[in-house]
Amino acid sequence: MATFRPKYITFDCYGTLINFQMAEAARDLYGNQLDEARMQKFIRNFAAYRLDEIMGAWKPYAEVVHNAVERSCKANGVDFREEDAKTVYERVPTWGPHADVPAGLAKVAKEIPLVILSNAMNSQIMSNVEKLGAPFHAVYTAEQAQAYKPRFRAFEYMLDMLGCGPEDILHCSSSFRYDLMSAHDLGIKNKVWVNRGHEPATPYYGYTEIADISGLPGVVGL
Structure with a gap:
């Protein structure tokens, strides 16, 4: 892949580029009610319910978060408060990038x-996006696509908007x-897998692994 120069490098944002802090938000809200073992279970449930909530027809992300928090509370015997879910949702725009992101992106963006x-x-x-420190050709959202990843429709929307095929891009997540x-x-x-420790390696899917975005320029020969 070192010699492959794509038309576009496409990225997942939250978790890959932005320091995704849903677990921290949950811990801030419920850490005083749960011991560490139960807190870890709550965090696992919260992640699983967020994924489950996006698998059907598109709905606003505020609803995704609300429902996932509510279901996690129910599964863990915690009282649910609507204001807690709103607090989690409103934190998202405040999150910034992982430390390795701005310099790595800036080098590739040239x-x-x-x-x-x-x-x-x-x-x-x-x-x-404004906190990432590099210019972006385009930013596409689930709201625009009317579908969340991992649904194919989200990726198809992006490819249609870019006017290119799967063979033309390098996708990084x-x-x-x-x-x-x-x-x-x-x-x-x-494909590039940024190993942030979220998930185990799964070689079947065929990718180049990097530890962080500082390794991305080398993947495309920069």
Whole structure:
């Protein structure tokens, strides 16, 4: 892949570029009610319910978060408060990038157009993108696509908007379940897994592994 120069490098945003802090938000809200073992279970449930909530028809991300918090509370015997779910949702635009992101992106952006495909609302995403420290050719959201990743429709929307095919892009993500599995199934052969420790390595899906975005320029020969 070192010699492959894509038309676009496409990215997942939250978790891959932005320091995704849903677990920290849950801990801030419920850590005083749960011991560590139960807190870990709550965090696992919260992640699983967020994924489950996005698998059907598109709905606003505020509803995704609300429902996932409510279901996690029910599963763990915690009283649910609507204001807690609102607090979690409103934190999203305040999150900034992982420390390795701005310099790595800036180096690549000089040579290859960068694109984001994010499970975000239009009203959330630009506050986060502005913190990334590099110019983006395009930023596409689940709201625009009317579908969340890992649904194929989100990726197809991005490819249609870019006017290119799966063979023309390099897709970069820290998540197999949200991004790289679907990218594989759609014929996106050139993929980068940023190993943020979210998920175990899954070599079947065919990718180049990097520890962080500082390794990305080397993947495309920069």
